Each structure stands twice: as C-alpha cells, then as structure tokens.
Amino acid sequence: MTIGDSLALFLHDLQAHSPLSADDRQAILDLPMRLRRLDAGTYLVREGDVPTHCCILISGFAYRQKLTGQGSRQIIAVCIPGDAIDFQNMFLDISDHAVQTLTGTVVADIPRAALQALVLSRPAIGAAVMRSTLIEASIVREWVVNVGRRDARTRIAHILCEFAARLEARGLASEDSFELPMTQEQLADATSLTPVHVNRVLRGLEAEGLISRQRRNVRFADWRALQDVADFSRRYLHLPGEDELEVAAI
Amino acid sequence: MTIGDSLALFLHDLQAHSPLSADDRQAILDLPMRLRRLDAGTYLVREGDVPTHCCILISGFAYRQKLTGQGSRQIIAVCIPGDAIDFQNMFLDISDHAVQTLTGTVVADIPRAALQALVLSRPAIGAAVMRSTLIEASIVREWVVNVGRRDARTRIAHILCEFAARLEARGLASEDSFELPMTQEQLADATSLTPVHVNRVLRGLEAEGLISRQRRNVRFADWRALQDVADFSRRYLHLPGEDELEVAAI
DNA sequence: CGTTTAATTGAAAGCAGTCAAACTATGTGG
DNA sequence: CCACATAGTTTGACTGCTTTCAATTAAACG
Numbered sequence: 001m002t003i004g005d006s007l008a009l010f011l012h013d014l015q016a017h018s019p020l021s022a023d024d025r026q027a028i029l030d031l032p033m034r035l036r037r038l039d040a041g042t043y044l045v046r047e048g049d050v051p052t053h054c055c056i057l058i059s060g061f062a063y064r065q066k067l068t069g070q071g072s073r074q075i076i077a078v079c080i081p082g083d084a085i086d087f088q089n090m091f092l093d094i095s096d097h098a099v100q101t102l103t104g105t106v107v108a109d110i111p112r113a114a115l116q117a118l119v120l121s122r123p124a125i126g127a128a129v130m131r132s133t134l135i136e137a138s139i140v141r142e143w144v145v146n147v148g149r150r151d152a153r154t155r156i157a158h159i160l161c162e163f164a165a166r167l168e169a170r171g172l173a174s175e176d177s178f179e180l181p182m183t184q185e186q187l188a189d190a191t192s193l194t195p196v197h198v199n200r201v202l203r204g205l206e207a208e209g210l211i212s213r214q215r216r217n218v219r220f221a222d223w224r225a226l227q228d229v230a231d232f233s234r235r236y237l238h239l240p241g242e243d244e245l246e247v248a249a250i
Numbered sequence: 251m252t253i254g255d256s257l258a259l260f261l262h263d264l265q266a267h268s269p270l271s272a273d274d275r276q277a278i279l280d281l282p283m284r285l286r287r288l289d290a291g292t293y294l295v296r297e298g299d300v301p302t303h304c305c306i307l308i309s310g311f312a313y314r315q316k317l318t319g320q321g322s323r324q325i326i327a328v329c330i331p332g333d334a335i336d337f338q339n340m341f342l343d344i345s346d347h348a349v350q351t352l353t354g355t356v357v358a359d360i361p362r363a364a365l366q367a368l369v370l371s372r373p374a375i376g377a378a379v380m381r382s383t384l385i386e387a388s389i390v391r392e393w394v395v396n397v398g399r400r401d402a403r404t405r406i407a408h409i410l411c412e413f414a415a416r417l418e419a420r421g422l423a424s425e426d427s428f429e430l431p432m433t434q435e436q437l438a439d440a441t442s443l444t445p446v447h448v449n450r451v452l453r454g455l456e457a458e459g460l461i462s463r464q465r466r467n468v469r470f471a472d473w474r475a476l477q478d479v480a481d482f483s484r485r486y487l488h489l490p491g492e493d494e495l496e497v498a499a500i
Numbered sequence: 501c502g503t504t505t506a507a508t509t510g511a512a513a514g515c516a517g518t519c520a521a522a523c524t525a526t527g528t529g530g
Numbered sequence: 531c532c533a534c535a536t537a538g539t540t541t542g543a544c545t546g547c548t549t550t551c552a553a554t555t556a557a558a559c560g
Binding site: 433434435445446449450452453 | 537
C-alpha cells in the first residue's frame with residue numbers, strides 16, 4: 001500500500017469543503033511520514049505528553065479520554081479512519097488528554113514541525129486543517145449537550161446516530177448498519193453512564209424495535225425514528241452537502 | 251478609547267505563547283472593525299446563522315449555548331473579555347450553536363473574509379489563532395468531563411475554579427475573589443444541574459467555609475482546598491508559564 | 501475445555517430532579 | 531416614600547432515573 005492510498009480517506013475529508021490544488025495534495029503526500037501498526041489499547045498520546053509527532057488514523061478506531069481525580073474515565077471523542085488525531089497537539093505543547101486505540105489500527109506519524117510548517121505556509125491547507133479542527137470542536141460541544149442534558153435513552157441513541165452518520169460520510173458504513181467497535185463499558189464512558197445502564201438501554205432500544213444487534217454490529221430498523229428518539233440533527237457534524245440536503249428537504 | 255486599547259486584552263492573549271511581530275500586530279489593528287455596545291441577553295450568533303462577521307469580546311461576558319429538542323439548555327462555554335467569539339465560525343459556514351451576551355458588552359466586529367485572509371497569509375497570526383482555537387477546544391473537553399463524570403459539588407467547585415483561573419490570567423480578578431456574572435439558573439445550565447440544586451450546592455460550599463458570597467461576588471477562603479474539592483488542575487487551560495509553575499512546584 | 505472478558509439481570513440505595521412556595525432584592529410608578 | 535411588580539434566591543417534601551452491588555450467563559481465546 002502506498003502512502004497515497006493510506007492517506008486517501010484523510011485527504012478526501014480534508015477537501016470536503018473546498019478542494020486542494022494538486023500541488024497542495026502533493027505537498028501533503030511528500031511529508032515525512034512513518035506508518036505504524038498498533039494493537040487495541042495502545043496509547044497514542046498520554047496526558048502530559050510533549051508531542052513530537054502528529055498522527056493520522058489510517059485504519060481502525062481510537063478515542064480521546066480524560067480521567068478524573070477519583071479515577072472515573074470520560075471518553076471525549078471517538079476517532080474513525082481518516083481522522084487526524086493530533087491537530088490538537090500540533091500547536092499546543094502539552095497534551096491535555098490521552099488518546100488510546102480502540103481496535104487494532106494503522107497510523108501515520110508525521111513530525112510535528114513539518115506538519116506545522118506546511119499548515120502555516122500553504123493557505124489552502126491551513127484553511128482545511130482549521131476547518132477540520134473546528135468541526136471536531138463542534139462535535140465535542142454536542143457531546144457536552146448529550147452528556148449534560150439528555151436522558152440515558154436519548155443519549156445512547158444519539159451517539160449511535162452520530163457514529164452512523166460519520167462512518168457513512170466516510171463511506172465506511174451504510175447509514176443503517178455499522179460495526180460499533182466499543183464494548184458497553186466504553187460506550188458507558190462515552191455517554192457518562194454505567195455499563196449496567198448502557199446495557200439496559202440498548203436492550204430497551206432493541207425491545208422497542210428501533211435497533212437490532214448481533215455482536216458489535218448495530219442495525220437501525222428505522223433511521224428516521226431513531227433520529228427522533230435521539231434528538232439528532234446532523235448540522236453539528238458540518239458534513240459536506242448538508243446545505244443542499246436541508247434545502248432539498250423543504 | 252482607541253481600537254488598540256480595545257484589542258489590548260485580545261492581543262495580549264494571542265501572544266501568550268509566542269510573541270507577534272510589530273508588523274503582525276499592526277496588521278491586526280488595521281483590520282476593518284466596528285465596535286458595538288450590547289445589552290445583556292443579546293444574541294451575537296444564532297444557531298443556523300451564516301456568519302458574515304467575527305466578533306471579539308472587548309468587555310463584558312457572553313456564553314455559547316445549545317438547546318435540545320425538549321427545550322433544555324446547555325451552556326457550553328463562557329466567554330470573557332479578550333476572547334474571540336467567532337474563530338469557530340471563521341471557517342465554518344453555518345453556526346452550530348448560539349452565542350448570547352451574559353452582561354452588557356462591547357464587541358468588535360470584523361468581516362469574516364478579512365480576518366480569514368489575515369490568518370491564512372501571516373503564519374505567526376495563523377499559529378496564534380490556531381492555538382487559541384485549540385485551547386478553547388481543550389476547555390470544552392474538560393467540560394465534558396465535568397458534566398459527565400463529576401458529582402454536583404465537584405462540578406460547581408470546578409467551574410468556579412476555572413472561572414477564577416481564566417479571569418486571573420487575563421488580569422481581570424485576583425485568584426481568590428471575582429465577580430461571577432451568572433445567575434444560578436445560568437450556572438445550572440453550564441453544569442447540567444437544576445437551579446435548585448445549584449443553590450443547595452453553593453450554600454453547601456459556603457457552609458463548609460470553602461467560599462463566601464455577596465451577591466455575585468465569590469471569594470475563595472482557601473484556593474488550595476477548593477481546587478482539591480473541585481478536582482481542578484489548570485493544565486487544560488494551557489495558560490502561559492504553566493510549565494515553569496509546575497516545575498517550580500516540584 | 502478451562503479461563504477470561506463482556507453482556508445480562510435483579511434488588512436496593514442515592515443523588516439530583518421536580519413541584520411548590522416563601523423570601524429577598526431591586527426597580528417602578530403613583 | 532410606599533405599594534407593587536419582577537427577577538432571582540432559598541427552602542422543604544417527595545419522586546425517580548441512574549447507580550451500586552452482586553450474581554449469572556454468554557462469548558472469546560488459548
């Protein structure tokens with residue numbers, strides 16, 4: 001597999017809102033880069049780290065997490081293939097959270113300085129990275145709402161919808177069926193619930209006929225109905241073409 | 251008051267991690283800019299807006315918020331004087347959340363395109379804006395943890411500590427006494443609690459002797475003790491000089 | 501197969517929510 | 531200057547969603 005193939009998802013996503021010139025794309029491909037294959041549960045960044053590399057998730061899944069002083073864990077974001085993991089740390093000197101792989105993954109490491117220079121010297125790339133960073137921030141804001149103001153059933157339904165929508169936008173799943181690469185315990189840490197309650201809610205959603213599950217595969221029986229239950233609107237994902245979709249729906 | 255005076259806090263904060271050249275500073279001051287005075291409760295941005303201007307908070311306070319389908323509100327961030335409010339929207343076309351003033355404010359409006367051009371054409375400014383954006387994202391991540399995994403007492407103590415630390419870093423308060431420009435209802439929406447419970451917790455903290463209040467003024471009796479209660483560490487604020495402080499504390 | 505990890509279920513307890521009302525401050529108009 | 535209105539704070543009683551604790555079942559793995 002070439003570097004180009006590895007970065008295809010990432011590049012495609014970067015260009016989602018405005019295309020890069022062939023020149024810009026090539027400059028990204030020319031970055032010094034090293035591919036690594038990692039097991040599930042590997043730390044990509046630890047809280048307090050001084051990052052020297054930025055890494056891009058080529059395949060597999062990861063998540064951002066923080067621990068409280070009392071030892072409970074909060075998952076803050078789930079990274080899917082094509083996500084840049086360390087734009088967060090490209091311009092900040094100490095990592096304020098940890099990133100850990102959820103599954104086996106392949107990541108591309110890029111020296112922080114090289115990426116930083118590229119982003120600052122090429123306006124189109126700078127704009128694309130900026131957008132990508134802001135979208136990630138938007139998703140975290142929605143998570144505050146999800147965790148803060150939605151009840152358990154809505155909350156779980158919402159994270160399922162988000163996951164499905166994001167995967168589908170990357171071409172990694174159909175909209176109504178996907179692999180959820182998380183245990184119920186991890187889902188609990190992402191939704192600020194207990195594993196026990198996550199289980200009850202999932203079974204509830206299943207009993208209602210809204211989803212069906214076999215192992216980690218989740219299928220939405222009625223995407224529209226689940227969205228309603230989830231209080232889900234994809235605006236905050238800033239997916240390309242959203243405007244047209246909304247206009248078309250009128 | 252000159253534009254330079256108005257932007258002093260903002261500029262100072264931008265340069266917190268690495269200084270801008272006189273040239274860069276002047277370029278910012280030369281931006282087309284309009285000052286507006288606003289009453290408390292005014293919307294600076296509404297969800298779904300297509301922003302044409304970016305605005306910088308010169309004086310007064312504001313907050314970012316989102317509403318759920320059931321009508322409950324979540325405050326996602328509190329903006330303090332010197333904060334840029336619309337870096338979020340500089341590169342995204344539709345606002346995914348609303349921003350509303352908390353108090354009377356003065357804001358500086360800058361046309362989106364002009365600011366965008368400046369950020370992309372001047373690497374030092376680009377880096378500074380990027381850092382500022384990433385720090386804001388870091389704070390939101392901490393809020394997910396706060397709202398998701400801390401009990402009410404810790405949560406309230408934490409938001410008080412954060413507020414004090416941020417104000418103090420801008421020279422807007424001493425570390426142990428500051429004006430909290432929020433009603434208990436707004437505090438409830440920021441901490442995902444009910445106003446009733448916020449009140450009980452505040453009184454509790456007061457009864458414990460950790461804080462004292464007169465109207466909106468909050469005073470920390472023992473900053474260290476409150477930090478412990480709050481599970482607060484300022485790392486996520488990425489304040490300048492933090493490294494040295496930590497080293498010095500060893 | 502035995503071992504480990506994850507999912508599932510039940511019963512009991514608790515933190516925070518809900519509902520309702522009283523109190524306080526501040527401001528307004530007569 | 532006082533009656534009244536409004537917004538915010540405070541308190542009490544009760545409810546309930548989610549947690550906690552504990553135990554069982556199912557699946558993954560060497």
